[in-house]
Amino acid sequence: MSTYATLADLDAYLTDFELISVPADDEQAQRVLDRAERDVDRILGPYAVKETGLKLDPGALTEPQAAALARAVCAQAAHRIALGEDWFSEPDDIATGDIRVLRAAERIAARVYEELSGSGIVIRSGMVPVPLEDDA
Numbered sequence: 576m577s578t579y580a581t582l583a584d585l586d587a588y589l590t591d592f593e594l595i596s597v598p599a600d601d602e603q604a605q606r607v608l609d610r611a612e613r614d615v616d617r618i619l620g621p622y623a624v625k626e627t628g629l630k631l632d633p634g635a636l637t638e639p640q641a642a643a644l645a646r647a648v649c650a651q652a653a654h655r656i657a658l659g660e661d662w663f664s665e666p667d668d669i670a671t672g673d674i675r676v677l678r679a680a681e682r683i684a685a686r687v688y689e690e691l692s693g694s695g696i697v698i699r700s701g702m703v704p705v706p707l708e709d710d711a
Contacts, residue, residue, distance in 0.1 A: 578612065578627055578629055578632075578633060579612050579615065579629070579631070579633055579644050579645055579647075579648045580608060580611075580612065580644075580645040580646075580648040580649050580652070581608075581645075582597065582601065582604055582605065582608065584645050584646075584648075584649055585597055585604065585608055585649045585652050585653075588646060588649035588650070588652075588653065589649070589653060592653060594657070595653050595656050595657050596656075597656075598656065607652050607655050607656060608648065608649075608652050610652075610655060611648050611649075611651035611652035611654075611655055612629065612648050612651075613629075614651045614655075614682070614683055614687075615644070615647050615648050615651050615683075615687060615691075616629055616630050616631075617683075618683055618687070618688075618697065619631065619696060619697055619698065620697055620698025620699060621698060622698065631644065631696065633645075636696065639694065640694050640695065640696050643690055643691055643693075643694035643696070644691070644694070644696065646690040647687045647690040647691045649690075650684050650686040650687045650689075650690050651683065651684055651687050653684070653686075654683075654684035654686070654687075
């Protein structure tokens with residue numbers, strides 16, 4: 576069962592989407608929400624995974640942060656619903672005969688990043704270049 580967002584959150588989030596709706600089967604809808612939650616977890620950054628199997632505890636977040644996290648999960652669930660779960664099991668680069676996919680849809684919806692923007696819960700770290708032996 577999802578922790579970051581509920582089926583009611585997803586239903587409310589999809590209100591303004593004409594072509595995307597929550598699956599009629601609650602169990603299927605819950606599975607989509609659970610997968611979306613794990614997708615969002617993967618982009619949050621280097622948090623330790625908690626006993627729940629997730630990186631964050633919404634109860635430990637501020638109300639705006641928890642709301643942003645719930646919206647991000649709903650955005651990713653909408654993305655999964657729109658593309659279909661089978662799409663997520665396919666390889667990223669597909670080449671068949673004379674047909675080649677030039678730009679596949681992203682696995683993480685752009686709207687997820689928009690919903691999390693400014694929340695302070697996404698950790699990004701810079702990289703320090705490793706000096707080459709000639710530079711030493």
